[in-house]
Structure formats: C-alpha cells, structure tokens
C-alpha cells in the first residue's frame with residue numbers, strides 16, 4: 202500500500218483539500234482535480250500534471 206503525501210499550505214499550515222479547478226489554455230478549457238488550501242485558496246499543481254497536459258495539447262495542435 203502506498204501512502205498519499207499530505208500537502209500543507211506553507212502560508213496557513215492547513216491541510217490542502219481536493220477541489221475541481223478549470224484551466225484555460227490556448228482557447229480550450231479543461232477540468233482537473235487539484236489540491237487547494239481551504240483558507241487562502243492557493244492551489245497546488247503537481248509539475249508533472251501541468252507539463253504533461255501542456256505537451257498533450259501542443260502535440261494535438263501540431264497535428265493539424
């Protein structure tokens with residue numbers, strides 16, 4: 202079994218909660234579950250998610 206790392210807001214010292222966020226990128230939008238601070242609203246985005254998504258979109262655009 203793998204334990205999920207707990208993410209803590211560096212500002213508020215609160216545990217981040219799961220929220221659905223909408224992103225806009227190159228005229229398209231997408232939704233994804235992200236970790237968000239319930240107090241200050243700061244969103245934590247894993248770098249792998251961001252770069253992975255961007256690359257997918259860029260590849261799709263280049264195929265045109």
Ligand SMILES: [Zn+2]
Pocket residue numbers: 210211212213214215238239240241242243
């Ligand atoms: Zn916070």
